[in-house]
Amino acid sequence: MSHHTMSARTNSDPSSPRRRMTGVGRVLVFVYGVLALAATGRSVFQIIDRFHEAPVAFTLSALSAVVYIVATIALVAPGRVWYRVAWITISFELAGVLVIGTLSLFAPAALGLHDIDPFGRDATVWSVYGMGYLFIPLVLPVLGLLWLRSHRPRVGAAS
Secondary structure (H helix, E strand, O other): OOHHHHHHHHHHOOOOOOOOOOOHHHHHHHHHHHHHHHHHHHHHHHHHHHHHHOHHHHHHHHHHHHHHHHHHHHHHOOOHHHHHHHHHHHHHHHHHHHHHHHHHHHOHHHHOOOOOOOOOOOOOOOHHHHHHHOOHHHHHHHHHHHHHHHOOOOOOOOO
């Protein structure tokens, strides 16, 4: 029996975990990974170089980096527990983008921002709904949640 037959048989087995890392899922994970690197680099630089200028905003940048890292891992890792972690993390990300985006537009001082410029020195990843990142932070969690909804682990799948 060839390895192609074995994998087809394994994938049709209802007790085997359903993989999320196929097709568009790979693109989703890639984009999450890129944002994880970008947000981590940005927040580390901001915190080391000028934390005193906008500590709330730079802490939020670090939080977004952690969210992207955990979301990336949760999307790749198999099992129901990681599926739940992905849902929680990506839902938190969407709420964060909406709350921080709104605050950065209507009350930037609440975040320690000096202005609304999403490309400014003190902007966060989620400022102005991720405008500085081409609104990817706004669109990505919506796509992620839709993807997760259509790729639920099967009942009885490993935790």
